[in-house]
Amino acid sequence: MRVFHKARLYFTLIVFLTISAGQSIAAYNVSCRSAIFSNSTKKVRYYGKRVHERVIPASTTKVMTALVVLENLSLDSWVSVSHNATLPQPSKIHVRQGEKYKVRDLLYAVLLSSANDASVVLAEAAAGSHWEFVTMMNNKAKKIGAKHTRFANAHGLPTKKNDQYTTAYDMYLIFREALKYPFFREAIKHRYKTIHSKDGRQVGLKSHNKILFKGWRKNVYGKTGYTHSAGACFVGTIDKGKETLIIAVFKCKNRWDDIKHIISQYAGIRL
Numbered sequence: 001m002r003v004f005h006k007a008r009l010y011f012t013l014i015v016f017l018t019i020s021a022g023q024s025i026a027a028y029n030v031s032c033r034s035a036i037f038s039n040s041t042k043k044v045r046y047y048g049k050r051v052h053e054r055v056i057p058a059s060t061t062k063v064m065t066a067l068v069v070l071e072n073l074s075l076d077s078w079v080s081v082s083h084n085a086t087l088p089q090p091s092k093i094h095v096r097q098g099e100k101y102k103v104r105d106l107l108y109a110v111l112l113s114s115a116n117d118a119s120v121v122l123a124e125a126a127a128g129s130h131w132e133f134v135t136m137m138n139n140k141a142k143k144i145g146a147k148h149t150r151f152a153n154a155h156g157l158p159t160k161k162n163d164q165y166t167t168a169y170d171m172y173l174i175f176r177e178a179l180k181y182p183f184f185r186e187a188i189k190h191r192y193k194t195i196h197s198k199d200g201r202q203v204g205l206k207s208h209n210k211i212l213f214k215g216w217r218k219n220v221y222g223k224t225g226y227t228h229s230a231g232a233c234f235v236g237t238i239d240k241g242k243e244t245l246i247i248a249v250f251k252c253k254n255r256w257d258d259i260k261h262i263i264s265q266y267a268g269i270r271l
Helices: 002-027 057-071 103-113 118-126 129-144 168-176 181-185 255-267
Strands: 033-040 044-047 076-081 100-102 192-197 202-206 222-226 231-240 243-252
Touching: 002 057, 033 168, 033 202, 033 255, 044 255, 057 100, 057 103, 057 118, 057 181, 057 222, 057 231, 076 103, 076 118, 076 243, 100 103, 100 192, 103 118, 103 181, 103 202, 118 129, 168 231, 168 243, 231 255
Parallel strands: none
Antiparallel strands: 033 044, 033 243, 076 100, 192 202, 222 231, 231 243
C-alpha cells in the first residue's frame, strides 16, 4: 500500500511539473514589436507578428549594403578611404583617409563589428558616391519584392528626416537574397576576425551577435541592429536538417530571449 501511495505521489509530481512547464512556455510574451520566422527552403511561415508593419532597420540595413557590394565589387579588389568615410559615428573601425582595404575585409567589418565607416567606404567604391549607392539599395529592395522598405544610408544610423524604414517581411526577403552568396554565409559565422589595411595596419573585429558567445546548443547566425528609436533588432538564420530557416525581430526589449523562444517553440529546435 505504501509503495502504491509513493508511486501515486511521484506521478502527481511529474504531472504537476509537466503542466507547469507547459504553462510557462505558453505564458511567454514575445517582447519585440514585429517578428517573422520562416522556413525559406519550403517558404512556410512558422511565426509572425506584425510582419508588414513599418519598423526602423538600424544596422540590419547592412545586410542590404553587403548584398549590393557583393553584386558589384570583387572581394579581392582594393578600395580607398575618403575623408567622408571617416565621419560616421560609431560603431566603427576608425578607418583613416587614404588607407586601402580589400573589399572582403571591409565586409567582415560591416557584418561582424557593424562598422559604419567601412559601410561608407564600400558604398563609395561600388557606386561612386554614398548617395548613389543608396539608390542602388532601394532599387534592389524593389527588385526582390521588399516593397515597403526605404534606405537613407548604407549603415542604418538615424537621419534627421527619419526617412528609412523596412518591415520584418521585407528584411526576411533581403536576408534570403544575401544568403545566396557563399561569402555572406561564411562571414556571419565568425566570432572574431582580424583584417589589415594595405600598409599593414591591423584591425581586430568581434561579432555583435551575442548568440555566438552564449553557448547555445545551436547558433543563429545573422546581423544585429540597435538605435534608441529602433530598439534592438536582429535578422539571422539557423538550419534544420537540410532546410534553411530565417528569423527577423525588431524593436525588442528581450531580443535574445525572444529569438530563443520563437525558434524553440515554433521549429522544435533545442537551443
